[in-house]
């Protein structure tokens with residue numbers, strides 16, 4: 345064991361291990377608290393399996409009967425993408441690089457206003473059940489399927505990272521059994537998601553978000569006390585240069601600046617809060633459109649609070665261990681255990697906080713994946729399927745994705761330890777092109793189906809070229825694979841030689857990962873528009889009403905009316921036409937399903 349205060353950190357990660365039985369970090373109360381979290385989540389699942397409509401329709405299982413109020417929806421919205429990755433990763437980031445990352449909070453303003461006033465009205469008024477249904481209404485079936493597959497890909501990798509990260513960090517510090525933890529998380533989550541459907545997912549999210557905040561708050565309060573009070577913490581982080589001013593450096597390769605975080609972050613937020621099925625499904629499960637918009641607004645303060653808590657935790661941690669330059673993610677867990685041991689119940693609360701964060705994210709992933717697989721891939725093929733069958737199948741799907749999640753955790757394990765950057769890179773590399781696809785459809789009436797398809801494909805290829813290139817050219821990282829190290833080195837050197845030759849490309853690869861969403865979104869829009877104009881742009885009259893948002897018309901509001909009409913879509917999207925749109929959408933959807941039923 346290490347001595348406190350003097351040198352808690354050795355150079356090697358393995359030696360930060362604490363033996364739980366040796367130091368008595370966990371008492372009975374801690375285990376009880378953790379068990380209560382799991383039991384309560386299971387209980388909520390069971391409650392919704394046995395009450396209400398008893399999850400006998402897909403409307404209830406996947407859409408929560410479209411009856412949710414704005415408070416549970418808003419807490420559930422922040423829980424979806426706030427996982428243990430953020431709880432561990434953000435303090436580590438603040439510790440190592442200072443508070444610059446905090447400026448991502450600026451991106452929350454536009455990143456939530458735009459979804460609330462552009463994306464939610466479009467999706468809500470079309471009465472879709474999956475965001476990808478929009479792509480079929482606007483473009484074609486092929487675009488819908490490609491969009492769906494891309495989303496599935498994104499969420500499947502992401503949930504592997506989510507379930508693996510807390511288990512790995514805990515294992516490294518407290519000796520918690522790694523695969524036991526992964527299995528427990530995956531199975532508990534699969535069970536309540538499969539039993540209770542979206543209602544259970546949303547209500548467990550509410551409960552878990554509260555636990556998440558409580559755990560972080562406990563660490564901060566105890567941490568500040570043990571490090572000598574607020575003034576002392578402030579003095580140390582100030583002297584340690586951890587309070588960053590606004591960095592206005594326009595260089596796009598600079599990792600974190602106001603521009604990459606505050607502007608690039610808006611695109612990241614749009615891809616998560618605007619078009620990601622997990623979130624769109626929550627908006628659609630709201631009672632009314634107004635409630636959906638209100639819940640989006642309510643995300644703002646909660647998300648700021650979540651960000652503030654994790655940033656402050658990083659600062660307190662710095663005040664405690666300022667003599668060490670870098671911070672491993674596992675160090676955050678070490679810090680927490682160092683602070684909380686000897687205070688029965690609190691270590692358990694923090695473990696519950698970590699798992700709340702993880703559970704609420706993967707449950708959203710399971711349910712949204714089941715939804716898109718059902719609504720976008722299966723139902724259109726078998727439109728005559730009975731409701732009972734469809735519901736059973738949805739449950740089987742939710743469960744299968746749960747098991748797939750365990751497999752993905754294993755894959756993440758092979759890729760080495762992954763934290764904040766990995767998660768945000770996934771959002772940018774796969775979520776960015778999806779965002780581009782929706783923007784292309786909503787804001788550009790000329791875009792056609794071929795343009796959308798080619799745009800998405802090119803966007804994904806460029807995204808992966810950029811993403812993989814950046815990993816391979818920055819080869820200072822230690823190799824994560826122990827087992828087949830030789831083979832890995834050989835392959836890595838070969839690929840990095842291929843990737844790192846021209847110096848212009850090197851600059852391209854070093855683009856800040858915070859720009860990935862914006863860059864990839866733009867690629868899809870540009871390629872989509874070019875291909876659309878080459879293959880014959882769609883006329884505004886031919887676009888299904890209600891699928892367009894007159895963004896260009898609003899941006900160029902100063903132009904004369906006839907020019908605006910010629911240049912861009914000016915179709916109004918008022919509440920008055922919404923019922924008409926509803927009807928057309930429904931008719932068209934029925935028509936499409938009937939066409940496929942005949943085939």
Ligand SMILES: CC(C)(CO)[C@@H](O)C(=O)NCCC(=O)O
Nearest residue numbers: 425426427428429430431764767
């Ligand atoms: C999605 C953001 C950027 C919003 O602040 C944040 O929640 C975050 O950094 N998430 C990291 C991914 C995760 O926690 O799984």
Ligand code: NA
Nearest residue numbers: 423426701705
């Ligand atoms: Na979460």
